[in-house]
Amino acid sequence: MAYEGEDKILEEVTGKAYEFGFTTDIDSDKAPAGLNESIIRLISSKKNEPEWLLEWRLKAFRTWEDMTEPEWSHLQYEKPDFQAISYYAAPKQKKVLASMDEVDPELRKTMDKLGISLEEQKRLSGVAVDFVMDSVSVATSFKDKLADLGIIFCSMSEAVQEHPELVKKYIGSVVPVRDNYYSALNAAVFTDGSFCYIPKGVKCPMELSTYFRINESGTGQFERTLLIADEGSYVSYLEGCTAPQRDENQLHAAVVELVALDDSEIKYSTVQNWYPGDEKGKGGVYNFVTKRGICHARSKISWTQVETGSAVTWKYPSCVLKGDDSVGEFYSVAVTNNMQQADTGTKMIHLGKRTRSTIISKGISAGKSQNSYRGLVQIMPNADHARNFSQCDSLLMTDRCGAHTFPYIETKNPTAQVEHEATTSKIGEDQIFYCLQRGIEEEQAISLIVNGYAKEVLNKLPMEFAVEAQKLLAISLEGSVG
Amino acid sequence: MLTIKNLHAQVEDTAILKGLDLEIGPGEVHAIMGPNGSGKSTLASVLAGREDYEVTAGSIDFDGTDLLELDASERAREGLFLAFQYPVEIPGVSNLNFMKAAINAKRENQGLDAISAKDFLALVEEKSALVELSGRLRDRSVNEGFSGGEKKRNEIFQMAMLEPKMAVLDETDSGLDIDALRIVSEGVNAMRHEGRSFLVITHYQRLLDHIVPDHVHVLSDGQIVKSGPKELAFELEAKGYDWIKEDTA
Numbered sequence: 001m002a003y004e005g006e007d008k009i010l011e012e013v014t015g016k017a018y019e020f021g022f023t024t025d026i027d028s029d030k031a032p033a034g035l036n037e038s039i040i041r042l043i044s045s046k047k048n049e050p051e052w053l054l055e056w057r058l059k060a061f062r063t064w065e066d067m068t069e070p071e072w073s074h075l076q077y078e079k080p081d082f083q084a085i086s087y088y089a090a091p092k093q094k095k096v097l098a099s100m101d102e103v104d105p106e107l108r109k110t111m112d113k114l115g116i117s118l119e120e121q122k123r124l125s126g127v128a129v130d131f132v133m134d135s136v137s138v139a140t141s142f143k144d145k146l147a148d149l150g151i152i153f154c155s156m157s158e159a160v161q162e163h164p165e166l167v168k169k170y171i172g173s174v175v176p177v178r179d180n181y182y183s184a185l186n187a188a189v190f191t192d193g194s195f196c197y198i199p200k201g202v203k204c205p206m207e208l209s210t211y212f213r214i215n216e217s218g219t220g221q222f223e224r225t226l227l228i229a230d231e232g233s234y235v236s237y238l239e240g241c242t243a244p245q246r247d248e249n250q251l252h253a254a255v256v257e258l259v260a261l262d263d264s265e266i267k268y269s270t271v272q273n274w275y276p277g278d279e280k281g282k283g284g285v286y287n288f289v290t291k292r293g294i295c296h297a298r299s300k301i302s303w304t305q306v307e308t309g310s311a312v313t314w315k316y317p318s319c320v321l322k323g324d325d326s327v328g329e330f331y332s333v334a335v336t337n338n339m340q341q342a343d344t345g346t347k348m349i350h351l352g353k354r355t356r357s358t359i360i361s362k363g364i365s366a367g368k369s370q371n372s373y374r375g376l377v378q379i380m381p382n383a384d385h386a387r388n389f390s391q392c393d394s395l396l397m398t399d400r401c402g403a404h405t406f407p408y409i410e411t412k413n414p415t416a417q418v419e420h421e422a423t424t425s426k427i428g429e430d431q432i433f434y435c436l437q438r439g440i441e442e443e444q445a446i447s448l449i450v451n452g453y454a455k456e457v458l459n460k461l462p463m464e465f466a467v468e469a470q471k472l473l474a475i476s477l478e479g480s481v482g
Numbered sequence: 483m484l485t486i487k488n489l490h491a492q493v494e495d496t497a498i499l500k501g502l503d504l505e506i507g508p509g510e511v512h513a514i515m516g517p518n519g520s521g522k523s524t525l526a527s528v529l530a531g532r533e534d535y536e537v538t539a540g541s542i543d544f545d546g547t548d549l550l551e552l553d554a555s556e557r558a559r560e561g562l563f564l565a566f567q568y569p570v571e572i573p574g575v576s577n578l579n580f581m582k583a584a585i586n587a588k589r590e591n592q593g594l595d596a597i598s599a600k601d602f603l604a605l606v607e608e609k610s611a612l613v614e615l616s617g618r619l620r621d622r623s624v625n626e627g628f629s630g631g632e633k634k635r636n637e638i639f640q641m642a643m644l645e646p647k648m649a650v651l652d653e654t655d656s657g658l659d660i661d662a663l664r665i666v667s668e669g670v671n672a673m674r675h676e677g678r679s680f681l682v683i684t685h686y687q688r689l690l691d692h693i694v695p696d697h698v699h700v701l702s703d704g705q706i707v708k709s710g711p712k713e714l715a716f717e718l719e720a721k722g723y724d725w726i727k728e729d730t731a
Binding site: 428430431433437438439440441453454 | 555
């Protein structure tokens with residue numbers, strides 16, 4: 001029996017306009033559209049890069065030119081015109097700032113709207129924020145405190161200047177240039193991103209946080225993040241995104257590389273809320289991201305992601321469990337609504353002995369969206385007694401959306417233990433009615449049920465992020481009634 | 483408290499209630515008995531405002547309010563509670579958070595501020611003692627992994643928390659062993675109050691040994707065909723429902 005109220009509320013929910021759709025009016029120092037060697041040379045010289053990095057970029061560009069865009073995902077979208085994109089834009093803000101007061105008031109206003117006023121961030125909560133607007137970092141806080149511990153947390157551009165030996169050693173070591181079409185493109189044209197190094201034995205005392213924001217019409221974003229946890233160290237890193245409303249599709253092809261050396265632990269959490277396009281699927285961000293970490297002996301990498309935005313998401317945060325006794329985890333909530341498409345999951349590559357991995361994926365599909373989990377668990381011949389547990393759940397909010405699960409399991413070692421569980425359910429009319437009968441409004445009932453469903457993953461997020469993630473789930477699925 | 487007049491209701495195109503009349507005064511406990519398919523659970527669903535059930539004629543007055551004008555959550559906030567025959571599980575939503583959301587929805591409706599953490603916990607302590615609901619069960623997700631008896635105790639716990647004006651118990655005795663039946667009944671009896679009415683829907687008389695009603699009604703083919711004092715339940719138990727059918731034929 002159809003529950004009419006539910007369809008109605010889901011229509012209303014679906015109709016909720018994107019809340020963070022605003023643009024900031026700041027002059028940009030912007031390269032002409034198009035991609036060729038001279039643009040790459042321009043980017044490199046604008047950023048005052050060393051020769052080796054320019055060579056690396058040019059090599060990546062030549063590699064990319066020989067590659068073709070992948071077609072294997074469960075996604076349908078108009079292929080980006082790479083010659084129509086401008087590959088470099090920097091806010092006009094060249095001098096080094098002594099304090100927050102010197103930051104462009106327009107930028108400050110944007111940050112306020114995003115709810116991440118740096119001043120407040122500085123005063124409260126112990127979160128250091130490296131704010132990336134378009135491609136150049138505009139402000140970094142808590143640096144002194146981190147510097148005391150020997151922690152380096154800065155923009156990639158700064159790291160190239162200040163710590164070239166670390167950058168040179170590790171860049172492209174986890175995600176090689178030719179890994180895939182978009183990683184090659186990113187290597188050629190990345191403009192900025194974050195860099196983080198935690199020295200031996202240091203437990204980073206605060207959550208490191210970076211907010212990305214696409215802000216220049218027609219500018220592709222090619223972030224590159226490199227995070228190195230030296231032996232015995234620990235770091236929790238937060239990444240969150242919101243974006244302004246757009247008419248044309250925006251391409252985002254980031255690369256994130258994590259290196260967990262012996263006995264270290266990296267927790268990497270993402271809340272992603274890029275503009276998903278309007279109800280008909282027009283506009284919206286294309287999010288083609290390559291995220292991968294390598295785990296050395298006894299180390300652990302934990303990916304947690306809450307994906308609510310983007311028109312098209314193509315993303316598989318992965319772990320290469322190279323060292324013996326290393327651990328990889330992937331916790332994901334992916335929400336798709338309207339015409340959104342997501343093809344996301346993870347890869348756990350077990351190389352070392354007694355390596356362990358856990359995958360918990362929660363898909364939520366609403367509107368006419370398509371939500372796919374794609375995961376690979378690979379146990380290589382030397383990975384004696386490797387173990388994996390995977391659980392992939394899908395929740396359908398309407399009769400018109402789709403949920404798909406593509407688990408790939410390859411085991412080349414007979415001592416491996418691999419478990420896979422999958423469920424698909426439709427949000428229960430009975431559950432909603434039960435809440436209604438206790439006096440809870442339909443909108444809140446849906447929010448309760450959905451947050452309950454995703455709780456296992458939300459619990460993995462640091463406290464302040466979990467709150468934001470719940471709000472995002474609410475914004476994505478609830479909307480305001482009436 | 484509740485006045486039902488000439489109620490007709492259908493599910494899809496099948497008429498189930500066919501002119502039901504019932505009046506329940508404040509503080510009264512009424513039992514409705516009847517064979518399977520007589521419309522007992524439909525009556526509970528119609529009162530609670532389930533949308534699949536269409537009221538085609540008649541009226542329901544609830545403490546001066548036209549019940550049929552309210553949607554399901556409004557009815558609940560006005561003080562109508564349904565103890566479900568089959569309570570649903572809501573994974574990941576803790577029982578206490580669920581109750582807090584329900585209580586605050588009701589308080590907001592009354593123009594009150596959200597309940598303080600301290601008052602809420604005190605209320606939980608007090609009410610969970612009524613049905614011997616352990617901390618383990620309170621902290622778990624709503625009904626998840628509960629046994630049949632635990633689910634029913636949880637229903638009565640929720641009722642006690644929400645302190646409704648009118649409680650409808652839909653086959654609360656089904657699936658209960660003797661001990662659980664006793665605990666649930668004692669919980670209900672402790673809730674009996676001059677300002678609170680109960681409608682106890684049951685197939686068997688045994689529940690009414692524990693929750694002794696003021697009036698018993700027999701529902702058959704969508705109508706109340708016989709009403710009487712509590713002794714009517716014994717007669718039904720002894721003679722079976724066929725006796726009523728013959729009697730009214």
